[in-house]
Amino acid sequence: MIGYGKILRVNLSAGTSAVEDIPETWPKLFGGARGFGAKILYDEVPDYCDALGEENKLILSTGILAGTNIHAVHRWVATTKSPLTDGYCRTVGGGDFGAFMRFAGYDCIVIEGKSEKPVYLCLSSSGCVFRDASQIWGKNTEEAQKYITADLGGGKNVSTIAIGQTGENKVLFAAIFCGRRSASRGGSGAVMGSKNLKGIGIIAERNLSHLFNLEEINRLGKEQLVFMKDSPSYILHRDYGTSDGMISRNAWGVFPTKNFRYGYIDGWEAMTGEEYRKMRIGKAGCHICGARCGLIHKVQEGIYKGAVSEGPEYESYWSFSGTIGSVDIDATIKADQLCDDYGLDSISTGGVIGFAYELYEKGIITKEDTDGFELNYGNHEAMIELIHKIGRYEGFGRILSMGVKRMAEHYGHGSQDYAMHSKGMELAGYEPRGLKATGYGYATSNIGGAHGAGTLALQEWGEPVIRTSPEAPYEEWGVPFPRFLDRFEDFGKEDVVIHNQNNSCLSEIGVICSFSQGWGGWSQRLFGPMLVAATGIEEFNDRRFQAMMGERIFNLERAFILRQGTTGKDDTLPKRLQEEPLHTKGMPGEGQVVGHLPEVIQAYYKLRGWSQDGIPSEEKLEELGIGYARQDIMRAIATRQS
Ligand code: SF4
Numbered sequence: 234m235i236g237y238g239k240i241l242r243v244n245l246s247a248g249t250s251a252v253e254d255i256p257e258t259w260p261k262l263f264g265g266a267r268g269f270g271a272k273i274l275y276d277e278v279p280d281y282c283d284a285l286g287e288e289n290k291l292i293l294s295t296g297i298l299a300g301t302n303i304h305a306v307h308r309w310v311a312t313t314k315s316p317l318t319d320g321y322c323r324t325v326g327g328g329d330f331g332a333f334m335r336f337a338g339y340d341c342i343v344i345e346g347k348s349e350k351p352v353y354l355c356l357s358s359s360g361c362v363f364r365d366a367s368q369i370w371g372k373n374t375e376e377a378q379k380y381i382t383a384d385l386g387g388g389k390n391v392s393t394i395a396i397g398q399t400g401e402n403k404v405l406f407a408a409i410f411c412g413r414r415s416a417s418r419g420g421s422g423a424v425m426g427s428k429n430l431k432g433i434g435i436i437a438e439r440n441l442s443h444l445f446n447l448e449e450i451n452r453l454g455k456e457q458l459v460f461m462k463d464s465p466s467y468i469l470h471r472d473y474g475t476s477d478g479m480i481s482r483n484a485w486g487v488f489p490t491k492n493f494r495y496g497y498i499d500g501w502e503a504m505t506g507e508e509y510r511k512m513r514i515g516k517a518g519c520h521i522c523g524a525r526c527g528l529i530h531k532v533q534e535g536i537y538k539g540a541v542s543e544g545p546e547y548e549s550y551w552s553f554s555g556t557i558g559s560v561d562i563d564a565t566i567k568a569d570q571l572c573d574d575y576g577l578d579s580i581s582t583g584g585v586i587g588f589a590y591e592l593y594e595k596g597i598i599t600k601e602d603t604d605g606f607e608l609n610y611g612n613h614e615a616m617i618e619l620i621h622k623i624g625r626y627e628g629f630g631r632i633l634s635m636g637v638k639r640m641a642e643h644y645g646h647g648s649q650d651y652a653m654h655s656k657g658m659e660l661a662g663y664e665p666r667g668l669k670a671t672g673y674g675y676a677t678s679n680i681g682g683a684h685g686a687g688t689l690a691l692q693e694w695g696e697p698v699i700r701t702s703p704e705a706p707y708e709e710w711g712v713p714f715p716r717f718l719d720r721f722e723d724f725g726k727e728d729v730v731i732h733n734q735n736n737s738c739l740s741e742i743g744v745i746c747s748f749s750q751g752w753g754g755w756s757q758r759l760f761g762p763m764l765v766a767a768t769g770i771e772e773f774n775d776r777r778f779q780a781m782m783g784e785r786i787f788n789l790e791r792a793f794i795l796r797q798g799t800t801g802k803d804d805t806l807p808k809r810l811q812e813e814p815l816h817t818k819g820m821p822g823e824g825q826v827v828g829h830l831p832e833v834i835q836a837y838y839k840l841r842g843w844s845q846d847g848i849p850s851e852e853k854l855e856e857l858g859i860g861y862a863r864q865d866i867m868r869a870i871a872t873r874q875s
Contacts, residue, residue: 662684
């Protein structure tokens with residue numbers, strides 16, 4: 234099929250693999266990458282399956298534009314049933330694995346079953362070879378990838394992914410790593426570990442012979458550079474990554490501190506991008522991306538001397554500072570390094586540790602529970618030890634490995650009220666009481682409390698560069714741009730939340746890196762033409778066609794989680810955010826709460842064409858060309874009620 238490759242299906246139980254064609258109808262319905270992952274998971278994973286059991290599948294998919302000369306479009310998507318949320322896991326990874334999937338000729342790698350013994354896979358355009366992983370079982374992500382790379386002969390034609398020890402131990406928020414870049418949220422690494430799959434290596438030469446019009450792709454790639462090069466958001470991202478987020482989040486009172494009790498942390502000046510810059514020793518990036526936003530930092534002195542991390546990014550350094558009330562920059566680098574080594578999602582790791590600190594403060598847990606560590610706010614040394622405990626899956630680390638939702642169920646005594654998650658996923662570092670649309674995004678996200686997948690509503694950040702396009706003002710899917718929202722306003726934001734969620738689904742057929750969407754507005758202008766040049770499918774230029782595709786993918790994901798037991802009651806936020814006034818220490822937003830969530834959720838459902846219970850209507854699903862999902866949802870609900 235022009236513009237596409239094949240599906241590689243690997244059955245670990247049987248030790249077999251097979252190459253399949255992509256069904257003819259899929260490109261116009263689901264586009265690629267995230268859309269294909271959603272379709273395969275929906276079709277092949279049964280209702281209420283055990284996320285860590287043999288019936289679950291792990292789908293790795295690459296985008297339509299992967300491997301081309303276009304910047305920031307080479308990410309890959311891991312799709313599976315999430316062991317953390319028991320719902321949908323879509324997580325996006327960086328590095329070069331997406332490009333190498335494309336070069337080897339695979340749009341999707343479907344991993345099914347469970348190997349009897351630990352294995353890793355060596356892939357090429359000729360297929361899949363199974364290898365004994367006993368030598369690297371128990372090794373960290375870097376050691377495992379080095380081993381697989383060497384086995385494939387090393388060199389520029391090899392790309393790898395792997396899990397660390399936490400994936401092997403099925404820590405519910407273990408991630409999959411490509412180099413030091415992770416597909417992190419939702420426990421995809423635990424699913425990989427549950428299948429006894431340590432890693433995958435691909436060896437392939439650059440090959441784009443499947444493309445409809447390579448010359449046009451190259452021309453559009455040059456045009457993209459014109460948009461990017463003078464864009465302030467591109468320059469900022471290239472020079473600082475996300476490390477300067479500390480300044481604005483604190484100025485806005487939305488830097489979640491001490492498990493979301495405050496929106497401001499004292500002493501934040503010690504952790505600005507400039508402070509990180511003093512420790513910078515290099516840069517790294519994904520395949521073909523001028524930003525190379527992986528800023529490598531090294532601790533030069535003190536108890537963490539020698540610690541090196543590719544990052545931390547904003548969410549990671551928040552996760553290891555705000556959550557425990559510390560502003561120790563060295564500790565954030567050490568913690569980030571450990572997460573990358575052990576193979577952990579840094580946001581959930583910080584989330585469970587921050588929650589444990591609050592349980593300790595409230596006396597719900599004591600030193601008896603924490604293996605002797607005193608979890609007093611500011612104690613970053615204890616935090617580092619707890620990451621080791623999770624990494625080694627020992628003692629209190631086993632409890633932390635369950636995530637905050639299960640920890641709260643385990644400890645009780647009202648701890649559910651301040652377990653900061655949505656659908657079981659620990660919230661990212663943005664305070665919903667000061668960013669209401671982002672809070673609504675957390676509540677209604679198919680994957681839970683992630684800031685990706687269209688959750689961050691940049692329209693309320695007040696940064697005009699984010700949505701400025703050469704064509705502005707214009708309308709996109711019924712939402713005018715540029716569009717700015719009052720971040721404290723409760724009502725009238727559901728159209729923006731829906732737009733962002735659908736747009737995320739669409740852009741991840743590419744797969745566009747979400748950072749790059751604001752770079753001079755290139756994606757609004759060029760994404761459609763790029764897809765047409767890659768596939769020859771003219772409809773990709775049609776905004777209505779694009780909008781339907783994004784909405785279709787989102788609704789199919791929603792249908793999947795409803796079939797797994799999620800209900801409208803799960804579209805919510807922790808009690809703390811809805812009832813406890815925010816404290817911002819003099820910054821804007823003091824006293825704010827998310828005070829009208831049920832009404833907003835109903836308005837959201839109505840605009841989506843869903844019932845008051847959050848179930849997509851028959852008409853909506855028919856309109857989107859996935860009418861079959863209605864019957865599947867109702868069957869699963871009937872099974873649950875019987
Ligand atoms: S901006 Fe950063 S994360 Fe995005 S593609 Fe470039 S290097 Fe990768």
